[in-house]
Amino acid sequence: MGKEYSYDQLNEEIQKLMTPDFDSLEITGGEPLLHSDYIHDFLKKYPYKAMLETNATKPIELDNLNDVIDIVSMDIKLPEHFNSKDEWIEVYENELKSIEVMQLNNQKYYIKIVVSPTTPINVINKIMKDINDISKEVEIIIQPVSPMELWDKKDNLFKISEIIGKNHSVSIIPQIHKYLNVE
Structure with a gap:
């Protein structure tokens, strides 16, 4: 459980951390869309340039932040991250609705997808078809799971990159926070 702040108290805390190279606030979580009204009202009062990092499973709340967020970093979770296909489908449909809203x-916005050496190519093909039906102009970042020793063969990673790269700008960026032991 985090500490609650008034808008003015939060702004004071941000000001204490401010450095000359400040560019923007990164709003992350937990899931920040659970607090979309607070975020909206705070950024209306203190109009910082802001990036929202989200799982994008709450499209209505995401829509609510459109006028105060400069860029959204959203995830697409894969079926392998869930206990059941039904659970994944519910999350995935909301992610697609969020893309439509944006x-x-x-x-x-841009999309991040965490992949593993065993991520099925047919799942990536389905996701790319669904995204392409909404937009062909979004950048997609592939994040291979860590540690990289899991990737003794890189064929699957390169195949995923090739599929995504047919219609989108694609980057492969390792999960740096895991290399740095940062939670």
């Missing part, structure tokens, strides 16, 4: 709002 497209309609002309929101700047």
